[in-house]
Amino acid sequence: MDPSPHKLLFTAVDYAIFAGLLGASLAIGVYYALSGGRQRTTQEFLLADRSMGCLPVSLSLIASFQSAVAIIGVPAEIYTHGTQYWFIGCAYILGLLVPAHVFIPVLYRLKLSSAYQYLELRFSKAVRICGTLTFIFQTVVYMGLCIYAPAFALNAVTGIKLWGTVLATGLVCTLYTTLGGLKAVIWTDVFQTVVMFSGQVAVIVVGVYQTGGPSEVWKKVWEGGRISGLNLNPDPTERHTFWTLALGGVFLMWALYGVNQSQVQRYLSSRSEREAVRSCYMVFPSLQLALALSCVMGLIMFARYCGEDHSHQLQSTKADAMVIYFVMDMLQGFPGLPGLFVACLFSAALSTISSAFNSLATVTMEDLIKPQFPAMSERRATLLSKALAMFYGLLCLAMAYVTHLMGDSVLLVALKIFGMVGGPILGLFCLGMFFPWANPIGALAGLAGGLSLSFWVGIGSILNQTPGPRTLVPDCRSGLVSNSSSSSAVITVTLRPSGLQRFYSLSYMWYSGFTCVSVIFIGLIISFLTGPIREEDVTPGTVFPLLGKLLFFLPENVKQKLCCVTPLPQMVREKHMCV
Numbered sequence: 001m002d003p004s005p006h007k008l009l010f011t012a013v014d015y016a017i018f019a020g021l022l023g024a025s026l027a028i029g030v031y032y033a034l035s036g037g038r039q040r041t042t043q044e045f046l047l048a049d050r051s052m053g054c055l056p057v058s059l060s061l062i063a064s065f066q067s068a069v070a071i072i073g074v075p076a077e078i079y080t081h082g083t084q085y086w087f088i089g090c091a092y093i094l095g096l097l098v099p100a101h102v103f104i105p106v107l108y109r110l111k112l113s114s115a116y117q118y119l120e121l122r123f124s125k126a127v128r129i130c131g132t133l134t135f136i137f138q139t140v141v142y143m144g145l146c147i148y149a150p151a152f153a154l155n156a157v158t159g160i161k162l163w164g165t166v167l168a169t170g171l172v173c174t175l176y177t178t179l180g181g182l183k184a185v186i187w188t189d190v191f192q193t194v195v196m197f198s199g200q201v202a203v204i205v206v207g208v209y210q211t212g213g214p215s216e217v218w219k220k221v222w223e224g225g226r227i228s229g230l231n232l233n234p235d236p237t238e239r240h241t242f243w244t245l246a247l248g249g250v251f252l253m254w255a256l257y258g259v260n261q262s263q264v265q266r267y268l269s270s271r272s273e274r275e276a277v278r279s280c281y282m283v284f285p286s287l288q289l290a291l292a293l294s295c296v297m298g299l300i301m302f303a304r305y306c307g308e309d310h311s312h313q314l315q316s317t318k319a320d321a322m323v324i325y326f327v328m329d330m331l332q333g334f335p336g337l338p339g340l341f342v343a344c345l346f347s348a349a350l351s352t353i354s355s356a357f358n359s360l361a362t363v364t365m366e367d368l369i370k371p372q373f374p375a376m377s378e379r380r381a382t383l384l385s386k387a388l389a390m391f392y393g394l395l396c397l398a399m400a401y402v403t404h405l406m407g408d409s410v411l412l413v414a415l416k417i418f419g420m421v422g423g424p425i426l427g428l429f430c431l432g433m434f435f436p437w438a439n440p441i442g443a444l445a446g447l448a449g450g451l452s453l454s455f456w457v458g459i460g461s462i463l464n465q466t467p468g469p470r471t472l473v474p475d476c477r478s479g480l481v482s483n484s485s486s487s488s489a490v491i492t493v494t495l496r497p498s499g500l501q502r503f504y505s506l507s508y509m510w511y512s513g514f515t516c517v518s519v520i521f522i523g524l525i526i527s528f529l530t531g532p533i534r535e536e537d538v539t540p541g542t543v544f545p546l547l548g549k550l551l552f553f554l555p556e557n558v559k560q561k562l563c564c565v566t567p568l569p570q571m572v573r574e575k576h577m578c579v
């Protein structure tokens, strides 16, 4: 039975569950607006009084960068291209170890309230402002995408009014973020992450059952060639290989979990450095679980639909919309489950958007406004932070439309944004932390160079992309993807691009690494040309003794002579245990 889209409607139970999610999130926001210090100081509103334990912080860290984009985009990726993307899980090891043992110690011991304060301590106010503006640009675009993704997908399948859901999501989120500050954002993240995981598990259980059981699913997926082997092709222009995902992904993880304000703010809101490091460790299993759930969902979707063409039932030709169609098709007849999955989708979106709002308000206050108006009263500053949360909320609704124009699958757009903008910011922090000689001019030149390179390659790739097959109806047998407009399987032979074409076809998984290294390279050259800083003149605690740590086997005196960089100030012995 092929339910046509307008039949994929919700029962009253579904609407009740979805409304319940929005209501619960609002309730948590109101609770934190009326409890504790009642959000009267920026320390509480923006940093939760630095009182958080590692469990809520770790779940909130996941929630920040696991939105509807991943819930929809990863299954679509697996359905279309197989499980190669799953290798990004290998990047989570180094991707979280370095933030836990390098970025957190440096940033936590400096007692910052915004990640970009580090840039002023290490370089200059100008570098801090440029870093902050770059982060604001990245986050506003990313937020637009996160609001747009679930609304677009739902509209494509159920015909629910696009802007209705966008407005509902945006307003509820702006409300509880403005009312309850970081405490509300973290505790709603905890609640929403639980809803997100349970929604995905429900779809997987019902999906396997509806497709004839695990062995049937495995047989279809194996025959369909969807289980990708280890693709060790070193070619950096190949979209997804072990290297682009496991190595390129490490830089992406450092950009997100090491120096991104949303995550740094959570580390700083922890009650001790040990708690922050532990919360970073606790991210690893949950991130692997999130990745596994979305990949398995894509495999089940392939097993269920391979060879069948459902594109005529969607108002969109993107594999992203296929995911929602698959979910609604599987969950029809189980009253409440479609509502649970929609709640899962919007939980993923809300938890990311609220983190983004709150971090935008924080950096705007701490990095742009307070330094200009140091005499501002605490009350006025907190009121302004709330006004900012509202302003950014409305701004990202506008951005939702812009991301609609970026084409591609929502997952690719997100990965490109993080690569193009997150990479240069990562480079700026690495330049500061690992190269004592880098000076403010070098830092600014490095950031400008890195951003120019990433926009050159990013926009070049969008303008030069060869139009992919219109809709993909994967063939059950040999794993070929055939274009449904032509009955025969279209085997696209990619001619080897040369010169600039090759540069434009660099895999977006390498954007973070490529731009990060470029910023460091340019930054060092300009620093040496304009007079490098002597180690002893660097603000203490802003340089990580990378050489000292790497040469740990050398005796102390040799290390001092070699690295001559003062070690990090010792961590104050913390007594608290994890929650």
Ligand SMILES: O=C(O)CCCC[C@@H]1SC[C@@H]2NC(=O)N[C@@H]21
Pocket (backbone or CB within 6 Å): 065, 066, 067, 068, 069, 070, 071, 088, 146, 252, 256, 287, 290, 352, 411, 414, 415
């Ligand atoms: O889901 C999103 O909003 C962003 C897409 C995934 C972003 C990266 S991919 C590696 C890391 N793992 C996650 O779950 N999110 C980040």
Ligand code: NA
Pocket (backbone or CB within 6 Å): 062, 063, 064, 065, 066, 067, 068, 347, 348, 349, 350, 351, 352, 353
């Ligand atoms: Na999220």
